[in-house]
Amino acid sequence: MNSQKPAAFLLLGGVVAACLVGPLRAELIVNHNLGPLPFGSTNVTGDTSTGANNADIYAGITNPAFNWGNEVIYSFSLSSPSSLVIAANALAGDPDFFLLNSLATGRPGLKNEALGAIKSPAYLDTQRVFNFGALSPGTYYLSVDSFIGADGGIVPGDAAFDVDLHVFPYSPAPAPTAVNLGRIAGLGEPIEIDTLVADFDTELALYDSIGAALRFNDDDERAAAFQSALRFEGGLPLGEYFIAVGGFDAVFEDAFVAVPGDESGNYALAYNGGVVNGFLDPAEIQYYRFTVGIPEPSSIILLGWAVVPVCCARRRRKLNTDTNG
Ligand SMILES: [Ca+2]
Ligand SMILES: [Ca+2]
Ligand SMILES: [Ca+2]
Numbered sequence: 001m002n003s004q005k006p007a008a009f010l011l012l013g014g015v016v017a018a019c020l021v022g023p024l025r026a027e028l029i030v031n032h033n034l035g036p037l038p039f040g041s042t043n044v045t046g047d048t049s050t051g052a053n054n055a056d057i058y059a060g061i062t063n064p065a066f067n068w069g070n071e072v073i074y075s076f077s078l079s080s081p082s083s084l085v086i087a088a089n090a091l092a093g094d095p096d097f098f099l100l101n102s103l104a105t106g107r108p109g110l111k112n113e114a115l116g117a118i119k120s121p122a123y124l125d126t127q128r129v130f131n132f133g134a135l136s137p138g139t140y141y142l143s144v145d146s147f148i149g150a151d152g153g154i155v156p157g158d159a160a161f162d163v164d165l166h167v168f169p170y171s172p173a174p175a176p177t178a179v180n181l182g183r184i185a186g187l188g189e190p191i192e193i194d195t196l197v198a199d200f201d202t203e204l205a206l207y208d209s210i211g212a213a214l215r216f217n218d219d220d221e222r223a224a225a226f227q228s229a230l231r232f233e234g235g236l237p238l239g240e241y242f243i244a245v246g247g248f249d250a251v252f253e254d255a256f257v258a259v260p261g262d263e264s265g266n267y268a269l270a271y272n273g274g275v276v277n278g279f280l281d282p283a284e285i286q287y288y289r290f291t292v293g294i295p296e297p298s299s300i301i302l303l304g305w306a307v308v309p310v311c312c313a314r315r316r317r318k319l320n321t322d323t324n325g
Helices: 004-021 297-324
Strands: 032-036 040-047 066-078 082-092 095-100 117-122 129-135 138-150 160-169 179-185 191-198 202-208 213-217 229-232 239-247 251-253 257-259 265-271 274-280 286-292
Touching: 032 040, 040 066, 040 138, 082 095, 095 129, 095 160, 117 129, 179 274, 191 202, 202 229, 202 251, 213 229, 213 251, 239 265, 239 274, 265 286, 274 286
Parallel strands: 032 066, 179 286
Antiparallel strands: 040 160, 066 138, 082 129, 082 160, 095 117, 095 138, 117 213, 191 229, 191 265, 202 213, 202 239, 239 286, 251 257, 265 274
């Protein structure tokens, strides 16, 4: 009689689950959970030989021609806006330190890509102290990965490290005036933002809601003439984000600080199927805002109301039948 009901529930469940968790992907492995990082200093000591190599490169922030070997991954959380500084006490081999906001990795290929890299890496090769900068409250991962060279010149080897993580309070910066793009993805859904169609040399940066500069791109490898793209194939944490569009040679820093470049002209900002046309004046930065969220509240409410009355109506009818019967 009601053969469509289980199918409808399965479909609904699938849609909701897909919207909430996104497509399934392989994930990096957390070796140690540091828990909530308090303000002050936390010592982290380890050896990459105790880890595994699930990330050869870090998408969007490392040169694809380079290779990293075994990595050890630490998870930690921040309960309030913070800035994070890493300082080396002792290093052996060539450990590099990557901050990630997800454990997602790319599809199997020639190289394994960690997709959740944010900020610039701390190489700690000459400078023994590095400021990762501002971070919103949330969960992060520190991947300590052993640098093993460029393609064709790999020297396998592990690295040992003794570093301190210094956490300081950070005051969120006021949001800039921005064109609102609305919700462009759900949790775990791939995000791509680009200005590949532009008549000048563009640059792009991504900020989170407190002004933490997360990712920057000058030239995408697909660009015809030095245009930019930001790709988060593993998605972004739920929240509000800001895109800054600039011309070469802009500089982007925390607190929504952006020093404009000289280049200007027409561009099309493409984002997950949408597109906005703009014109950038000389010495100008333009901002757009978007959210990564669960499905629009209106659609959840609609789904909820579509299901609940049917369930209740059936139960009530059965109860009535039993009671009367
Ligand atoms: Ca690795
Ligand atoms: Ca290094
Ligand atoms: Ca560029």
